[in-house]
Amino acid sequence: MVRSQPLATSRPESDTWFRAQGSQYMANPTDEEQPLRTQALCWNDASYLLAALNAAQSGTWSWDLDSGEISWSEGVHALFGLDAGQPLPDNLDNLGSLSFEDWPKAQRAFQEVRNGTARQKFVHHRIRWPDGSLHWLEVRGSFIDTQDARPLMLGVIREVTFQRERLSVSEDKFAKAFHSSPDAITISELVSGRYLEVNEGFSRLTGYSCTEAIGHSPYELGIWGDGSKRQALIDELHDKGRITHREIVGRSKSGDVLHLEVSIEPITLNETPCILLTARDISQLKLAQAQVRHLAYHDPLTNLPNRALLMDRLSQQTLLLNRHGLRGALLFLDLDHFKHINDSLGHPVGDSVLRIITARLETSVRSEDTVARLGGDEFVVVLTGLKGTLQEVTHSVRNTADALRQLLAEPMFLDGQRLQVTPSIGMVILPEHGTQPADLLKRADIALYRAKDCGRNTVQLFDFSMQAAATERMRIESDLRTALARNEFSLHFQPQVDARENRIVGAEALLRWQHPHLGAQAPAEFISILEDSGLIVDVGTWALEEACRSLSLLLDEDLIDPNSFRLCVNISPRQFRQNDFVERVQSSLSTHRLPASILKLEITEGIVIQNLEDTIGTMRQLMALGVSFAMDDFGTGYSSLTHLKRLPVDTLKIDKSFIHDAINDPNDTEIIRAIVAMAHSLKITVVAEGVEQKSQLEFLQSLGCHLYQGYLHSRPVPLAQFQAMLKGPND
């Protein structure tokens, strides 16, 4: 338009484009101009521009500030709702005839231009047309330099009713969204921070009413603890253009800390740069997140740190100890036979025991030490900042561990019951036994295992030689997993003899493992691994089945008397507790068409103690079939007479450890005497195990115990040898 218009250099009156109202110049082009217009309209053609203005429902105007004279382009009438012929105001003084709806505002705008305070102007005015309808006009104008330096303003005028209505609808929507939003929304001046608008969500969140907030900055109200934080956000806003989902901490009117998630947008309001801030209270979310975090790192029963947190603290501790040249210790604790408490007294009692243990542990370590629960009955205590030589530290850690052991073993009273649990403790010293948390835990566990092996209720310090033993154990376990499938197990039979007639009256079936490379393995070792790994269930089932198969062979060969011969088969606690144990025994007996009375199951007190009632129930079912029971290793465990009286066992086996010193150790002598007397009074048969010497047998016989097994008569032998034995002197 500027290129096409010579106005910048000439007076509008000299240019026919701008004429007083009613100018028909463009509507009546001269004859010379006509061909030009019809031949080709171009940008230099004024009629082209006029057509464009009309199409855009726009017009132009000029205003001579000296004379007040106003000129309009053709077509402007339509913008005022006038007919083409109707007069338009040609001077500022009679501009009021156009019925501006907000006339004072229009006048103010003209005045500002007149005063020279604005060289450019952009205003929206409402104007009421003669037909009474209200329309929005946008008027833009700016000063131009004329050749004769007269103050002249030129501009464009156009109808914007549609845009304004749309704007007003969206403003309405915005206002509704602003006020009804559950979030806190504020509009504040960018520079001063003063609130210009706040919604009800803001009042709900902060406790400040609109009147208390508007006109004040968040610092004055104390909503932002520190002004520097806001400034940092403003700087970021400047760089990025907007900020979304940023967590900040604020403070409410009552002083409560508010965890907020804010989004910030820059906006301009009344030509003032402002920020539109939306804030959401995430305190509950933060709380929930903190709880989830806490749960992720703590054991819910005791609220102690769990394995994950322990590992984290151990990592920190190893670094700290290294930096300060100090030592630390890790104690791995496990409660002996804790499962029995759960099984016999129920889980609520078990939980209470764990809580009491937790309290005892927590009160006996320093605040900088860590007590953690790894699960079940496993606890870890980490002692840090220990000064001294390795010897001194080891000595003091041992003392601490021993004190803990004694404290934990103190009786506790629950539901009117007196309970006592003892711990086994494995310990490692940092950094001597490792610097990696996983290694430390593993090594302390190895030491704990050794403590269990040494009879429980004891403390063991890790030694690297233990690791070799643990690795060896893992190797054996892995080999045992394939042993059954590879047919590496067999049964040996040790005769049970009636010394009065030197006659074999029964036998004990004993498991043997022939390792493909290492040869025969010691049952004492591999059987405990079978027990710990759970493999004993399958292997025990196999042993029972194999024992029955052997029995049927012996019966077929008429080598044993089904009415008097008893074969003892060892049953492990896990095997005994299988849901279908009774059915399995029944099935083995019937598969081999055996009379049930020929089978005697050897159980240990380990089975009994874990759940007396269930044990008695299972035993009764088997007894009903005709199977009998022997109590193995009698005298070594809890040896409760109360148990014995209630259990349907008809045989007691005196453990070989008593027999070994039966002659020389007066204690053992008395124990054997007491067991035999008690068995006799309960009408229970007694079998002595591990009889190696004649003198031992004579002593036993002097007490009235005539049944025995032991090297004196025979070692456990393979079936073929046992068959030969039965055929021999007994024939």
Ligand SMILES: Nc1nc2c(ncn2[C@@H]2O[C@@H]3COP(=O)(O)O[C@H]4[C@@H](O)[C@H](n5cnc6c(=O)[nH]c(N)nc65)O[C@@H]4COP(=O)(O)O[C@H]3[C@H]2O)c(=O)[nH]1
């Ligand atoms: N020093 C000495 N020892 C003697 C003498 N007479 C017998 N023995 C040994 O004493 C153990 C008696 O078996 P146990 O007490 O039931 O103790 C058994 C039993 O508890 C367990 N066991 C053996 N076979 C099985 C099985 O098939 N299943 C289960 N669950 N455990 C089994 O392994 C334990 C050890 O078995 P073994 O090593 O075969 O050890 C056997 C036997 O070889 C003797 O005069 N002197």
